[in-house]
Amino acid sequence: MNFARRFASSLVAIVAALAVAIGLMLLVDAPPFEALKLLVEGSVGSDVKIADTFMAWAPLVLTSTGLIVTFAAGLWNIGVEGQVMAGAIAASWVARTVDGPVWLLIVLTMLAGMIGGALWALLAGVLKVYGRVNEIFGGLGLTFVAQALITYLVIGPWKRPGVASTSGTEPFPEHAWLPTLPGLRISLVAVGVALVAVIIIYFMLRGTRFGLRLKAVGKNSRSAYLLGIPTTRYMLAAFAIGGALAGLAGTIQATGFLHRLVPAVSGGYGYLGILVALLANSSTIWVPPVSFFFAMISVGSTQLQLRLNLDSSLGGVLQGVLVLFTLLAQGWQSRRIAREAAEASAAPPVKLVES
Amino acid sequence: MSLELRDIRKRFGPVQANDGVSLTVEAGELHGLLGENGAGKSTLMKILSGFYTADSGEIVLDGRTLDIRGPGDAIEAGIGMLHQDPLVFLPFTALDSFIAGSPGGFVIDRRQARKEMMELAERFGFDLDPNAPAREFTIGARQQLEIIRLLWLGARVLILDEPTTGISATQRERLFETLKQLASEGMSVIFVSHKLEEVEELCSRVTVLRQGRVTGERELPCPADELVELMFGKSVVIQTKEPVELGKPVLEVQHATLEDELVTVRDLSLSVREGEVVGLAGLEGSGQRALLRAAAGLLKPRSGTIRIDGRTPRTYHEFLDVGVHYLPAGRLEEGLLQGMTITEHFVLADESTPFFVDWDEAEQQAAEEIRAHFIKGRPDSNAEELSGGNQQRLLLAMLPDHLRLLLMQHPTRGLDIESAAWVWEQLLARRHDGTAIMFASSDLDELLMYSDRIAVFFSGEVIDILDARTATVEQLGYLIGGVRAAS
Secondary structure (H helix, E strand, O other), rough: OHHHHHHHHHHHHHHHHHHHHHHHHOOOOOHHHHHHHHHEEEEEEEHHHHHHHHHHHHHHHHHHHHHHHHHHOOOOOOOOOHHHHHHHHHHHHHHHHHHOOHHHHHHHHHHHHHHHHHHHHHHHHHHHHHHOOHHHHHHHHHHHHHHHHHHHHHHHOOOOOOOOOOOOOOOOEEEEEEEEEEEEOOOHHOOOOOHHHHHHHHHHHHHEHHHHHHHHHHHHHHHHHHHOOHHHHHHHHHHHHHHHHHHHHHHHHHHHHHHHOOOOOOOOHHHHHHHHHOOOOOOOOHHHHHHHHHHEEEEEEHHHHHHHHOOOOOHHHHHHHHHHHEEEEHHHHHHHHHHHHHHHOOOOOOOOOOO | OEEEEEEEEEEHHHHHEEEEEEEEEEEOOOEEOOOOOOHHHHHHHHHHHHOOOEEEEEEOOOEEOOOOOOOOHHHHHOOEEEEEOOOOOOOHHHHHHHOOOOOOOOOOHHHHHHHHHHHHHHOOOOOOOOOOOOOHOHHHHHHHHHHHHHHHHHOOEEEEEEEOOOOOOHHHHHHHHHHHHHHHHOOOOEEOOHHHHHHHHHHHHEEEEEEEEEEEEEEEEOOOHHHHHHHHHHOOOOOOOOOOOOOOOEEHHHHHHEEEEOOOEEEEEEEEEEOOOOEEEOOOOHHHHHHOOOOOOOOOOOOEEEEOEEEEOHHHHHHOOEEEEEEEEEEEOOOOOOOHHHHHHHHOOOOOOOOEEEEEHHHHHHHHHHHHHHOOOOOOOOOOHOOOHHHHHHHHHHHOOOOOEEEEEEOOOOOOOHHHHHHHHHHHHHHHOEEEEEEEOHHHHHHHHHEEEEEEEEEEEEEEEEOOOOHHHHHHHHOOOOOOOOO
């Protein structure tokens, strides 16, 4: 698909998604253009807002980038949400138990988060490879388990002294917090880690033998196996990488943003990452801008509730509709291309599988 | 009920699967449709049953031209097809599977359907439990279920595509009796097969297809060699193969029992020597693929041993390491990677690629390989954009330089004559290096021309090993049809 066509179809999708959002707002008698203005102002209208948007951007970029790796290997790692939680749990454990200078805690919490996320993803991977459990169902199941585990920890072993509620653990000691810029909630470490992850994954998928073989497994694992690629090992590796990045996102949420473990620690960035990865069409380079756009909608839509008394879930609707329209436009494009190719070769398209 | 097909044509990309086929089947006739794999039988029957639409031609039923646009139209017109894999919903009970495809209102009347199902089953002496899960049915029982379902839906023309594959001898007998009974009641039956003896046993007339064309129509009984000739054609075999000194055995299969999807090969012993080419003949699914897969390390023998140069590798990767390579028939399914470029394929196939890929260099190398192997494509062409011949060239170009044993399935299927000749030139050149070659093919000329020896498979058994220098097309044709004593 050439660039102009792709750009055109993306534009059509964005306009269509906006049209749906505007239609919805008209339905509930809300002023659509003011709402859109608030959305922008609420996300990039001031230093504080921009900082907040970037703090949502960092974990979203991490989960999306990890998903691009698993998607490249042909794996629908829907369990990414649980991997974010597992990473947050592991990081929280380190933050609560290890004492030391800030830089050491940053390294250790992040390492723990990566290991936690990777192990959780590997569980889904092992279930798929050795247990024949589809990764979609395995991942979803493990997400519920991770969620339950957090709830257990928060009201059980890690509960605040005297209080057993699901509102979260005690805040971590301050040396375990990711340092933020003065007066803002943004952590440059978090943003930096996300950027580094994008760069590494971009080059891994593009320029390394490992990345190429991973893509081969995703395109056709049967052919890849016959070529001598150890396909199960590559699948597990993809799970581990995707899980580690999701775990990092969980770490940033726990130590950089919430400063404690809460049941909603994932912030939905796992599921949102799936949308970003789909919208970026499995291209790593598109992850940062698409993530920023999504972070803007997420952060900005909280303003809708405060100012217009609209439910902030409107932002989620906008995100979902946007992805649907983009996928629709892509499907429509590829059908048109297939038809043109068929007409060009003057061969009738084969309708059904040949025996 | 007379059925007439007039001048049916159907093309798939470069392959003309049906090239002006005409066929008439009278009411009450058991009509055989005979031909080799790829002769166009299945395509023709899929057109008749609405799975494909013909590029041109007419289907006339009782003087009325039909406009068949889908399987639903065909069954409505009274044409029912029993597929090689019966269309049974495995997770359903037999009764639900029976009902699933039927037209009718929103609410189903299970009791009525069960009654009608049992009546039909009784009429033909089928023992089918409507409440049993269809999954537990044997292939033969699934066929029986499918036959009565088609009759229930009002089929007056019944097409059976290779119905005897995978069913037991008693079920076969039952099936033949049923078909004869149906024909005597005025049903038109088209029996598609590549098994000579079955057609001879069952049918009253036979039409033979070869390479998409009708090569003849005969009343049965008729001499078998006439049919063999119609199926395979008379061909002059020219030996162009340069002789090569045969060395020590590379592949040694001893008393191997192999279980593949449809067939079990028992007690197979065979060896292939350095520089030797062994062809595997037989109907599809007679055990050739099982042997190739076992020799490649993809199928573990139930018993017996498989040695490569005296060693016994265990995993597929160990087989690769000792120099075994397998090219299956499905080039895009089991060999190439759709959506990846020629350059990427060469990088993937090259064991010595460093961790960081130098794409500029890789592209140059790919361009060289493309030139050296006459591939019509660019380094950035995707595998699926290549024609069949060029896909095969790419696969051959991806092979390591030095191999001990090369295993191939249908090495030239779908290729034009020039590409096929080129492929064999490449393959035969490898013999000088001491590479042993074993390939399965349904092209008898190819088997005779390039093999040193030909092992003929018939339902899981090697019934003969011929010396390719003295073997004839007729002899092979008989053996493939399971006729052991060729006179």
